[in-house]
Amino acid sequence: MRVREARDLEGTRTQGEGRDMTVDEGARTVTPGRAAQELELRRDEFRLAVQLGVVRTVPAGEGERRRVERCELDRLRAAPDFPAGLRERVRAVGTGEAAALLGITADRFTRLARTGHLSPVRFSLNRYRAVIWMYLAQEVVEFGLTCPALLTGRLPLDLRERLAAHEDRRPRNWRTRRLGLLLRATQDPWARAAAIASLLDPVQLAEVVDDPYERTHLDRLRPPPPPGMPGSPVARELAERLTRADDPDEILWHRLSLALALDEARAERQAPHPGETRVVDVGAPVPLPVGGAPGGLGPVPGGPVIEAPVPRGPVPGGPVPEVPVRAVSIPEAPVPEASVDAVASPAGRPVAGGRPPGRPVRTRLLERFRRGRATGAARPRRRRRPVAWP
Numbered sequence: 001m002r003v004r005e006a007r008d009l010e011g012t013r014t015q016g017e018g019r020d021m022t023v024d025e026g027a028r029t030v031t032p033g034r035a036a037q038e039l040e041l042r043r044d045e046f047r048l049a050v051q052l053g054v055v056r057t058v059p060a061g062e063g064e065r066r067r068v069e070r071c072e073l074d075r076l077r078a079a080p081d082f083p084a085g086l087r088e089r090v091r092a093v094g095t096g097e098a099a100a101l102l103g104i105t106a107d108r109f110t111r112l113a114r115t116g117h118l119s120p121v122r123f124s125l126n127r128y129r130a131v132i133w134m135y136l137a138q139e140v141v142e143f144g145l146t147c148p149a150l151l152t153g154r155l156p157l158d159l160r161e162r163l164a165a166h167e168d169r170r171p172r173n174w175r176t177r178r179l180g181l182l183l184r185a186t187q188d189p190w191a192r193a194a195a196i197a198s199l200l201d202p203v204q205l206a207e208v209v210d211d212p213y214e215r216t217h218l219d220r221l222r223p224p225p226p227p228g229m230p231g232s233p234v235a236r237e238l239a240e241r242l243t244r245a246d247d248p249d250e251i252l253w254h255r256l257s258l259a260l261a262l263d264e265a266r267a268e269r270q271a272p273h274p275g276e277t278r279v280v281d282v283g284a285p286v287p288l289p290v291g292g293a294p295g296g297l298g299p300v301p302g303g304p305v306i307e308a309p310v311p312r313g314p315v316p317g318g319p320v321p322e323v324p325v326r327a328v329s330i331p332e333a334p335v336p337e338a339s340v341d342a343v344a345s346p347a348g349r350p351v352a353g354g355r356p357p358g359r360p361v362r363t364r365l366l367e368r369f370r371r372g373r374a375t376g377a378a379r380p381r382r383r384r385r386p387v388a389w390p
Contacts, residue, residue, distance in 0.1 A: 029058065029067035038073055040083040041090070047227060048121065049090045051181050092121055092134040101137060102144045104151050112150060115159050116169035118143055119177050123242065124228045125235050131242070133170055171242045172250055175199055178243075182223050189265035194221035196258045199245045208258050217271040 030038070035055070036046035049055040050066075055076065057066040079085055093101065098118075099109040112118060113133065118140065120133040144151060155163075182195040197205055197218045209215050226243065230236050245251045265271075 029060065029069050030073070031067060032065070035068035035073060039076060039086060041087065044227070045087065045090045048092065052090065053184070054086070054089055089138060091137045093137045093140065094132060094134060098135050098137070098140045101140050102151055111155065111163055113170055114168045115162055116173060117147065117150065119173035120170050121177065122226065122228065123174060125230050125239060129235050129238060172247060175243065175245065178226065189261065189268050190217065190271070191221050193258060193261035193265050194218045195223055196254055196261055198222050199243070199254050200251070200258070201244050204251060204255065208255050209262065211271070213273045214271040
């Protein structure tokens, strides 16, 4: 019984290490759903609290979903105004409720928001495909205290001229706020460049990043769309249009910011290119081409494995000398013996013994599966996300 309990405990630790999170770390942190429940916040309020930095999160592994530390929950719950104060800090209001907080009409509040005096914190589309902007109630109250002259009387002349020119800075202010939240969420230079690139359309992005492999890498690191995106194609297209820069000066600013971010990212490391030569340690998993290594030889133990392209075709200037490969003494890894002759081959096809040396034997897959079942190896998990965006 003790041996079985020890094996179960060892298996639990092994699976935890495979997820880049030990058992102690799992007890030290909680999931976002559990954190929202303990903080007495709804899911949308908790998500907004994480984006605003009110609730600090930590990465739980490479590309995994972020978690909340237990000490962070204790700090928030120890506040004297918990939970009403925390809920008030992340309370989002619409145009009507925001106008009521300032004691003005909804039309006047809309004009103040269009001229850039208030920044939306999120948006959504109703069934009529009209954009509904949401604002932080705390910021609305602070605006009323700092700018009381704009709440009464006639608006200044410059604001009236901008409104007559149909200026609307709400989408731009929302994009600026979202970009700031994304840049504060990561320190990886390529991820920061991907956050800036997400605000440009494909044409603008291709003009700044001419390397297709770098554009592919940026697209892989692209942050997810904001929460609350509509499901219908037409409404989703309208929402995606709001997430991209449209003003000429805004586009120019993000193009320059992306160029500077790319210079910083390239100085640290280059974007991955297919077919490049890599040196991988023996302890790390090395992806081999289909059919194994050339000539059926395995990796050399005790040294690095170098993946390099094999030259094909005649070499100009003379015949290619034959290299005595068999003269090199390389210890091969033990492979379970499989009866190749016992496998029946269809008519008209050569038997398994006459296969080319680089072609894999079909019975090896079954043997690997049996070895995995015998050793109790865990099933490979799905591919992780490259960046844990909040």
